[in-house]
Each structure stands twice: as structure tokens, then as C-alpha cells.
Amino acid sequence: MNYKLKSTTAALLILAGPAFADMDAARAFLDEEIGDMSSLTREEQEAEMQFFVDAAQPFQGMDIKVVSETITTHEYESQVLAPAFTAITGINVTHDLIGEGDVVEKLQTQMQSGENIYDAYVNDSDLIGTHWRYQQVRNLTDWMANEGADVTNPGLDLDDFIGTAFTSAPDGKLYQLPTQQFANLYWFRYDWFNDEKNKADFQEKYGYELGVPVNWSAYEDIAEFFTGRDLSHMGVDGEVFGNMDYGKKDPSLGWRYTDAWLSMAGAGSKGEPNGLPVDEWGIRVNENSQPVGSCVARGGATNGPAAVYAVTKAIEWLEKYTPPAAAGMTFSEAGPIPAQGNVAQQMFWYTAFTADTVKPGLPVMNEDGTPKWRMAPSPHGVYWEEGTKIGYQDVGSWTLMKSTPEDRAKAAWLYAQFVTSKTVDVKKSHVGLTFIRDSSINHESFTERADKLGGLVEFYRSPARVAWSPTGTNVPDYPKLAQLWWQNIGDAMSGAKTPQEALDALCADQERVMERLERAGIQGDIGPKLNEEKDPQEWLAMEGSPKAKLDNEDEEPKTVSYDELIKSWQ
Structure with missing residues (x-):
């Protein structure tokens, strides 16, 4: 199974250009890049793509800029999904990849100056307390119900996202939309821990079995x-x-x-x-x-x-x-x-x-x-x-600043929803292994691949995952x-x-x-x-x-x- 990005797909879609901003480009993208790597049926995928084609009509030819840190997931978004989105919608997206510290610096500058540097940011949810208190980002709950209603995907399915508790504030509003998540866990050499000589020697020296440490004393x-x-x-x-x-x-x-x-x-x-x-x-x-x-x-x-x-x-x-x-x-x-x-x-x-x-x-x-x-x-x-x-x-999340003009924010919101959509998320998850949706975690393709990923799938399917969370609102x-x-x-x-x-x-x-x-x-x-x-x-x-x-x-x-x-x- 090929989980890498198909650069040929991106090249074809770039060549097709905005003139193909319709369902022909969408079908080509689904054929070449997605296939059955989706939690949606082909019919449901096409219906979701039709939403993007229709909702993007007022923004045809617009140039927007978004930014994220440089990790594999965002490279896939920038190199494959951005050109696909451009071909499907006619909205020209430049998805910049820079260092995490640089993303925060650009965000701070936009907060302080009011100048629109980027039309959307992938910003860690660690800033949820900052965004809630300063009120300089659009709260997405109100945005989706009001100004952004005409560009909000009816198939977005917020309940399917596993990280919205992390991007919501004490006021009950959603401020950011997760696009990638990863946890910090304990890593160990399974082969060394299961070696009979190592197990016997450890038992003899410490008086208990070599295994996954539950506490720091065992880790030591x-x-x-x-x-x-x-x-x-x-x-x-x-x-x-x-x-x-x-x-x-x-x-x-x-x-x-x-x-x-x-x-x-x-x-x-x-x-x-x-x-x-x-x-x-x-x-x-x-x-x-x-x-x-x-x-x-x-x-x-x-x-x-x-x-x-x-x-x-x-x-x-x-x-x-x-x-x-x-x-x-x-x-x-x-x-x-x-x-x-x-x-x-x-x-x-x-x-x-x-x-x-x-x-x-x-x-x-x-x-x-x-x-x-x-x-x-x-x-x-x-x-x-x-x-x-x-x-x-870590929950990297799409964040819309209030200083971004409404039409540009709408176009960027469409892109944010495209790269987190059920149509693309299973494939994106296979490339970057940074799960954001329950439907992707539980997709049969990850059941098949689980033994190659060292416990990642089992962890994200387990009840244990709720005890891992980003910086909170304090x-x-x-x-x-x-x-x-x-x-x-x-x-x-x-x-x-x-x-x-x-x-x-x-x-x-x-x-x-x-x-x-x-x-x-x-x-x-x-x-x-x-x-x-x-x-x-x-x-x-x-x-x-x-x-x-x-x-x-x-x-x-x-x-x-x-x-x-x-x-x-x-």
C-alpha cells in the first residue's frame, strides 16, 4: 500500500489550473489521490466535493496565503492538497511551511499590528487561553452560525473530531479547528524487553519483571x-x-x-x-x-x-x-x-x-x-x-484572525475544511500519522496497518487517550x-x-x-x-x-x- 503523496497528482492538477475549477478536477483528484482511502463512499466524496465547488464560486481567482509549521502532515497539505483545492475551487492557495516559533511570531505580529499577514494559521491549541482572553481570533461556533454559514461544510461533523475539547474555551465556544494531533508517549525496545536473558537478569537484579514501567521508579x-x-x-x-x-x-x-x-x-x-x-x-x-x-x-x-x-x-x-x-x-x-x-x-x-x-x-x-x-x-x-x-x-489547529477581511477568511475557511474533510482525512492520516478524526482512526485500513505502527493505532483507539492533552486555558x-x-x-x-x-x-x-x-x-x-x-x-x-x-x-x-x-x- 502506498501511503506517500503522489506528486504526479499535484502536478496534473496544477496544470489543469483554475479553469478546471469544477467537478472534473474533483473527480480526477478522487481517482488519483484518494481512491478507497476515505471514510466516505465515492458518492459521498463527490457530494462533499460539490459543496466546495459551489461554495467557492464567489471567490474564484482569489489568492490567499495560509501558514503552518513544517511537519510531514503539513507538507502533504501544502504539496498535494493545496494544489488540488486550487484546481477544484479556483481559489489560489499558497500554504507556507515555516518553523513553529516563526508561526507564533507572525501570529503575534498580526495580533499587535492588525495587519493581515496570513488569511489562516495552523496554530497550536496551546494558545487557547490566549485566544479566548484577547478575543482577536474568530470564535468558530459563532462564525459557522453567522458570517461563515454559507461557507461551512454541512458534512464537517465536529463530533467526529477527537480534539475539539482542547480548542474550546470556558465560554463553550470553539476557537480553532484541529488539523493534526500527536501525543508524547513512552517508547521502548520491545525486542530487548522480551529477550529471555534480559528478562532473567533484570528479575534477578531488581526482584520484579521487566516490562512497561507504570511509575518513574521502575523507569529509573x-x-x-x-x-x-x-x-x-x-x-x-x-x-x-x-x-x-x-x-x-x-x-x-x-x-x-x-x-x-x-x-x-x-x-x-x-x-x-x-x-x-x-x-x-x-x-x-x-x-x-x-x-x-x-x-x-x-x-x-x-x-x-x-x-x-x-x-x-x-x-x-x-x-x-x-x-x-x-x-x-x-x-x-x-x-x-x-x-x-x-x-x-x-x-x-x-x-x-x-x-x-x-x-x-x-x-x-x-x-x-x-x-x-x-x-x-x-x-x-x-x-x-x-x-x-x-x-x-499537540493539536495543530486552523485559526482565523479577526483582522483578516471577511471574504479572505471565508476562502481560507473553505481550504481549512477541505484539508480536514472526511474525504481526504484517512489518506492524510496515513501520510502523516497525526489523527484528528474518530472515523479515520477506526478505518479498516488502519486495522490492517496497525502492526506496522508500534502501538499508535491501539493507543488512539483506546480509552487512555483522554489523559493526554495540550496546554489548557489557565x-x-x-x-x-x-x-x-x-x-x-x-x-x-x-x-x-x-x-x-x-x-x-x-x-x-x-x-x-x-x-x-x-x-x-x-x-x-x-x-x-x-x-x-x-x-x-x-x-x-x-x-x-x-x-x-x-x-x-x-x-x-x-x-x-x-x-x-x-x-x-x-
């Missing part, structure tokens, strides 16, 4: 066991490591921690999709969803015992069980390392790497096309409680606050500060930004309203987050059989 034992282990009996050459991470003082270091690291340790409150009143950043909100503090002295948890434990463990594992070069790596540099074949496990591995980790010929692939590795739920730290978020899910200004994390965590990573000192500085920095927002009053009655400071012990003595320091942070290690875990999901 496994990291220690494999680091420096001789695996020549399995044909593995070179030094072996029990952990993979990265530590360079770089913006991507912030992602490691804003992306749920503290909640995995157990720092936040219980709640789905995010902890309330204290979220995974350690920011506390009141009953009106106003941020009231980040430091423990104001009821936050960014510098609390669980957060200090989380950062301390990450540094310890980086120093003891990780390739030495990793301390100087960024996110993108560290990403490919597990696929090179000498890493036993990774706590925090993004499923967006799946496509690049199942390529034929890699040391982590079998000759029959199945992987030697698997992905599983992330283990949790000693402060974690059932009902607390346990991992991060964060009042993601771009301003996110840049504080990598600088402060970087000080802890380099040894310039202890984890406690770094997190004290981080929460103070976050509160300074929130204090400025409060004084400016630009977010109205849903903006920050900081609590008065009081003795941190008063907050730590209360039930819930922030949580008091435990006398013993080494809990009894626990593992589970991967195969039994998968059965429990099914």
Missing part, C-alpha cells in the same frame, strides 16, 4: 539496567543507553517542560482535559477562570515539591543514563536518536516521529516491516494521582510565558541554579507577566487577578495541588506486560 531501574549493558547476544554493537532526552538551553527545552512534564510527576490538580484549579504549568485559576498565581505562595505549583522532583529526576537521568551528547542537543537533534538502535527507552517520545521511525532498513525495524519498538502510556511520578493528566498532545498569554521556561530550566540543566532556585525564578517571572496583564486590563474580567502572597505552608497543608513534599519520593517500582496492556484496551 530500567534506565540503570540497560545503560552500559552488553547486548552483543542480540547483535547490538556499540554502547547502550537506558534513557534519551535533551538539555541544550534553547527554546525547545521549554517544550519539554510546558508539555506536561510537571503533570506527569503529579504537580497539577485532577481534571480533564487539564487540571483545575492548578494546571500542568503550575498556574492556578479562580472560579472565574482568572489566573491567580504560579508560585506556591499564591496557590500555584510551578515551584512546589512535585515540580522540583520532576526537574531533579530529568537532570539525574540525563546525566546518568543518556548519551553524553544529548545534554547539548535540541528537540529536533535528539528526535532521531532512538531510531539509531542504541537506546532502550524514552519517557517522552512524540508520536509525530512514528513515520520516520518505521522506515525500512533502520536498526529498529524488522525485515518484515514490523518495528522492534513499541509505544505505551507514559509512566507517572510519585506525586501523581488517578484522574490527573499524564501526558501532552495560561493567559502562551507566547509571553512560554519563553520564560527554557531560560529558567536551562539554568537548572547547566548547573547554574538548583532545580528549586530555577523554579522559584520561573514562577516569579510568570507572575510578573501576569501582573502586567492585570494592570493593563486588556483581558477584561477573565484576565489575571493575582492572589495576595501568604506563607507557602498554608497552601501546602491544603488538599490538592500544590502538594507538600513527601518523606519518601522513591515509590515501589511497578511494571506491566505490554501485551496485557494492549489486551485491556481492546
Whole structure:
């Protein structure tokens, strides 16, 4: 089965040009690119394409520009779906691909200047709290019911999207439309864990079975066991490591921690999709969803015992069980390392790497096309409680700015719906492996392909997936606050500060930004309203987050059989 993009299709459609902005181009696209890779029948596909042909009539010949970060899914949208959309509708789309930080920068510039730089953005739902409070993006609930009603696909089927809880605000409105999602899960060498010698040696040394770690204590034992282990009996050459991470003082270091690291340790409150009143950043909100503090002295948890434990463990594992070069790596540099074949496990591995980790010929692939590795739920730290978020899910989502003129926003909204439509989504999901629709996850083609994807399909079909979520609405200004994390965590990573000192500085920095927002009053009655400071012990003595320091942070290690875990999901 060919899951790669067919560049010939894109070329044919470009040659056809806007003159073919009708159902002939749509049928050619369905024949050449989609086939039976859709959750819709051919008749239903043609009906959906007819909607786009008809709705686009007022915008024939219009040139629009949209932007996203550069990942495989968006490359497919830009290189195949954009020219197809142009040929079908007569709307000329330029879909730019730039770095994630650059996308946010362009968005910020448009928010601040009011100048229409792009007609639509694929912007992470991590900014949902920002968009809700600043009210500079169109809320899609009202848009679809009013101005955008004539360009809203009757077959959009919002209930089929798995990520709309992440792109909705406390006011109940939808602000962004998901176009790709990926989670950070636990990654491990299934073949090494099932080797009889490794299992026997681990049992003898630690007194329990080698398996998927349920908690950080077990993860640490496994990291220690494999680091420096001789695996020549399995044909593995070179030094072996029990952990993979990265530590360079770089913006991507912030992602490691804003992306749920503290909640995995157990720092936040219980709640789905995010902890309330204290979220995974350690920011506390009141009953009106106003941020009231980040430091423990104001009821936050960014510098609390669980957060200090989380950062301390990450540094310890980086120093003891990780390739030495990793301390100087960024996110993108560290990403490919597990696929090179000498890493036993990774706590925090993004499923967006799946496509690049199942390529034929890699040391982590079998000759029959199945992987030697698997992905599983992330283990949790000693402060974690059932009902607390346990991992991060990235949700890149179409976002329409209010500063975009209405006709351009309508044309861009048509494109956003085209690339997320049921007609194209199964095929797009096979190319990028970043699921957004239930109907795609459950398509028979993924049942057939599941054994080649290392547990990705099983995870997304499981009830476990709801405990993985993006940054929530407690964060009042993601771009301003996110840049504080990598600088402060970087000080802890380099040894310039202890984890406690770094997190004290981080929460103070976050509160300074929130204090400025409060004084400016630009977010109205849903903006920050900081609590008065009081003795941190008063907050730590209360039930819930922030949580008091435990006398013993080494809990009894626990593992589970991967195969039994998968059965429990099914």
C-alpha cells in the first residue's frame, strides 16, 4: 500500500489550473489521490466535493496565503492538497511551511499590528487561553452560525473530531479547528524487553519483571539496567543507553517542560482535559477562570515539591543514563536518536516521529516491516494521582484572525475544511500519522496497518487517550510565558541554579507577566487577578495541588506486560 503523496497528482492538477475549477478536477483528484482511502463512499466524496465547488464560486481567482509549521502532515497539505483545492475551487492557495516559533511570531505580529499577514494559521491549541482572553481570533461556533454559514461544510461533523475539547474555551465556544494531533508517549525496545536473558537478569537484579514501567521508579531501574549493558547476544554493537532526552538551553527545552512534564510527576490538580484549579504549568485559576498565581505562595505549583522532583529526576537521568551528547542537543537533534538502535527507552517520545521511525532498513525495524519498538502510556511520578493528566498532545489547529477581511477568511475557511474533510482525512492520516478524526482512526485500513505502527493505532483507539492533552486555558498569554521556561530550566540543566532556585525564578517571572496583564486590563474580567502572597505552608497543608513534599519520593517500582496492556484496551 502506498501511503506517500503522489506528486504526479499535484502536478496534473496544477496544470489543469483554475479553469478546471469544477467537478472534473474533483473527480480526477478522487481517482488519483484518494481512491478507497476515505471514510466516505465515492458518492459521498463527490457530494462533499460539490459543496466546495459551489461554495467557492464567489471567490474564484482569489489568492490567499495560509501558514503552518513544517511537519510531514503539513507538507502533504501544502504539496498535494493545496494544489488540488486550487484546481477544484479556483481559489489560489499558497500554504507556507515555516518553523513553529516563526508561526507564533507572525501570529503575534498580526495580533499587535492588525495587519493581515496570513488569511489562516495552523496554530497550536496551546494558545487557547490566549485566544479566548484577547478575543482577536474568530470564535468558530459563532462564525459557522453567522458570517461563515454559507461557507461551512454541512458534512464537517465536529463530533467526529477527537480534539475539539482542547480548542474550546470556558465560554463553550470553539476557537480553532484541529488539523493534526500527536501525543508524547513512552517508547521502548520491545525486542530487548522480551529477550529471555534480559528478562532473567533484570528479575534477578531488581526482584520484579521487566516490562512497561507504570511509575518513574521502575523507569529509573530500567534506565540503570540497560545503560552500559552488553547486548552483543542480540547483535547490538556499540554502547547502550537506558534513557534519551535533551538539555541544550534553547527554546525547545521549554517544550519539554510546558508539555506536561510537571503533570506527569503529579504537580497539577485532577481534571480533564487539564487540571483545575492548578494546571500542568503550575498556574492556578479562580472560579472565574482568572489566573491567580504560579508560585506556591499564591496557590500555584510551578515551584512546589512535585515540580522540583520532576526537574531533579530529568537532570539525574540525563546525566546518568543518556548519551553524553544529548545534554547539548535540541528537540529536533535528539528526535532521531532512538531510531539509531542504541537506546532502550524514552519517557517522552512524540508520536509525530512514528513515520520516520518505521522506515525500512533502520536498526529498529524488522525485515518484515514490523518495528522492534513499541509505544505505551507514559509512566507517572510519585506525586501523581488517578484522574490527573499524564501526558501532552499537540493539536495543530486552523485559526482565523479577526483582522483578516471577511471574504479572505471565508476562502481560507473553505481550504481549512477541505484539508480536514472526511474525504481526504484517512489518506492524510496515513501520510502523516497525526489523527484528528474518530472515523479515520477506526478505518479498516488502519486495522490492517496497525502492526506496522508500534502501538499508535491501539493507543488512539483506546480509552487512555483522554489523559493526554495540550496546554489548557489557565495560561493567559502562551507566547509571553512560554519563553520564560527554557531560560529558567536551562539554568537548572547547566548547573547554574538548583532545580528549586530555577523554579522559584520561573514562577516569579510568570507572575510578573501576569501582573502586567492585570494592570493593563486588556483581558477584561477573565484576565489575571493575582492572589495576595501568604506563607507557602498554608497552601501546602491544603488538599490538592500544590502538594507538600513527601518523606519518601522513591515509590515501589511497578511494571506491566505490554501485551496485557494492549489486551485491556481492546
